[in-house]
Amino acid sequence: MDIGDMRRDFESEGLDRESLDDNPIRQFEQWFGDAREAGILEPNAMSLATTGHDGMPDLRTVLLKYFDDSGFVFYTNYGSRKAKELAENPRAALLFPWIGLNRQVRIQGTVEKVSKTESLRYFASRPRGSQIGAWVSEQSQVINSRGLLEQKVAEIKRKFGDGDVPLPSFWGGYRVVPERIEFWQGRPSRLHDRFEYVKDSDGWLIQRLQP
Structure with missing residues (x-):
């Protein structure tokens, strides 16, 4: 299937250095707020890229649950494929694709x-x-049928009854500590605006990238 003619021009206001906050987390907060106000579906959905010992990149969508100057937090099963890859190589990349606003944010860090x-x-x-569900799923492991999952759900419900469900020892959060954050604003004729924040000893270096 040839889909080479699928395209649209990005009609949006430009992005310049004067409009950017010196702190990329505050800049992210502004853009995140814009995405929420614009009604972007799941604005906290982000692609998470990891790489294990074998060097093969892996990618999936997870949900951002918290962010501040320390980094960007998501939660998962510590036995999952992503968790094993992070144990082997504790570095990752994130992507927020806010296509409805002709924007995306790319983040790399430890x-x-x-x-x-x-x-x-x-x-x-x-x-x-x-x-x-966190107790039931051995995330990323092979299972023969959905019926087995549903059986495990019933077992866990019986186990905990009406009481509180405790935190599983194999489940928790990760924080991506940013070293590089790029803000991308689509512009006509593919001459997009891109600004990159790079962490250095003095704080953040901000530089414009060619599209």
Whole structure:
């Protein structure tokens, strides 16, 4: 299937250095707020790229659950494929594709586990069904049928009854600590505006990139 003629011009206001915050996290917060106000579906959905010992890149979509100057936090099963790859190579890249605004944000950095306290706080805020799901799924492992999952759900529900569902020891959060953040604004004729923040000893170096 030839889809080479699928294209549209990006009609949007430009991005210049004077309009950018000196702090990329504050700049991200502004753009994230714009995405929410614009009604972008799941504005906190981000592509997470990892690489293990074999050097093969892996990619999936996860949900951002918290961010501040320390980094960007998501949660997962510590036995999942992404977790194993992060154990082998604790570096990752994130992408927020806010296509409806002709924008995207790219982030690269190191990865660390969040504290158990942080994981517990977030886990306690999740819907009960999601809490039970965390106990049920051996994420990324092969399973013969969905019926086995549903059977495990029933077992976990019986186990915990009406009481609180505790945090599994194999589940928690990761923080991507940014070293490089790029803000991309689509422009006509593919002459897009791109600004990159690079972490250095004095804070953040901001530079314009060619499209």
